[in-house]
Amino acid sequence: MITLPDNRKPVVFSDFDGTITERDVIVMIMEAFAPPEWKQIVHRILDERTLSIRDGVTQLFHLIPGSKKEEIIRYVNENVRFRQGFEAFLAFCRESDIPFLVVSGGVDFFIEPVLAPVRDQLEDVFCNTATFPDNRIELGFPYLRADCETCGQCACCKLGIMSRYPRDEYFHIAIGDSITDLSMARQADLVFARARLRNYCDEEGISYIPFETFDDVQQVLKDRLAVTHA
Ligand code: MG
Numbered sequence: 001m002i003t004l005p006d007n008r009k010p011v012v013f014s015d016f017d018g019t020i021t022e023r024d025v026i027v028m029i030m031e032a033f034a035p036p037e038w039k040q041i042v043h044r045i046l047d048e049r050t051l052s053i054r055d056g057v058t059q060l061f062h063l064i065p066g067s068k069k070e071e072i073i074r075y076v077n078e079n080v081r082f083r084q085g086f087e088a089f090l091a092f093c094r095e096s097d098i099p100f101l102v103v104s105g106g107v108d109f110f111i112e113p114v115l116a117p118v119r120d121q122l123e124d125v126f127c128n129t130a131t132f133p134d135n136r137i138e139l140g141f142p143y144l145r146a147d148c149e150t151c152g153q154c155a156c157c158k159l160g161i162m163s164r165y166p167r168d169e170y171f172h173i174a175i176g177d178s179i180t181d182l183s184m185a186r187q188a189d190l191v192f193a194r195a196r197l198r199n200y201c202d203e204e205g206i207s208y209i210p211f212e213t214f215d216d217v218q219q220v221l222k223d224r225l226a227v228t229h230a
Pocket residue numbers: 015016017018019024176177178180
C-alpha cells in the first residue's frame with residue numbers, strides 16, 4: 001500500500017467517455033443512431049455551455065427510440081476501444097493498492113457492458129441510469145445532488161463521489177477529458193487532462209498534467225508517488 005508523506009492514501013477518480021475509452025461513447029452512439037439535431041445539443045453543452053449536462057444528455061437520448069437498446073449495446077460492444085494502457089494501469093493500481101473509481105456522466109446500459117471484462121478491478125462505478133418506457137430512453141440521475149453548488153446541474157455529481165473520500169485521508173487523483181470533469185479538476189490534488197478539459201483548465205488557471213494514454217498516467221504516478229515494486 002502506498003502512503004504519501006502526509007499519510008494520505010491515493011485514490012483515482014476516472015471519467016469514462018473519452019478517458020477510459022478512446023472516443024466519447026455518447027458521441028459514437030449519436031453518430032450511429034440519432035438524427036443530426038444531436039450536434040446542436042452537444043454544441044450547447046460543450047461550447048456555449050448554455051445547457052446543463054443533465055438536461056443535455058436527457059435531450060440527446062430522447063432523440064433515439066428505446067427499441068434501439070439491444071442494437072446500441074451490440075454496436076458499443078463491437079466498436080468501443082479502451083484507451084492505450086488502460087488495462088495495464090488497472091493492474092498497476094491493484095498492485096499498488098490504489099482504488100480506481102469510475103465516475104461518469106454517461107449511462108449504465110452502455111457503460112456496464114464495456115467495463116464488464118475489468119469490473120472486478122474497479123473499486124466502484126458511478127453513472128446515470130436508463131429505463132426504456134414506451135419506446136423512449138429515459139435517464140435517471142441517482143448521484144445528482146440538489147445541493148451541489150460547485151458543479152451546478154451536473155448529472156452524476158463527481159464532487160459528491162469525491163467527498164466520500166475525505167481529503168484529510170485521501171489524495172485525490174482526477175483523470176478526465178471534458179466538461180463533466182471540470183468540477184473534479186477544480187478540487188483534486190492531481191489532475192490528468194486531455195482534449196477539451198485542458199482548455200477548460202487553462203481558462204480557469206487549474207494546473208494539470210496533459211496525457212494521451214494511460215501509460216503516460218502510470219509513468220507520472222510512479223514518479224510522483226515513488227511507487228516501488230518488489
Ligand atoms: Mg469524458
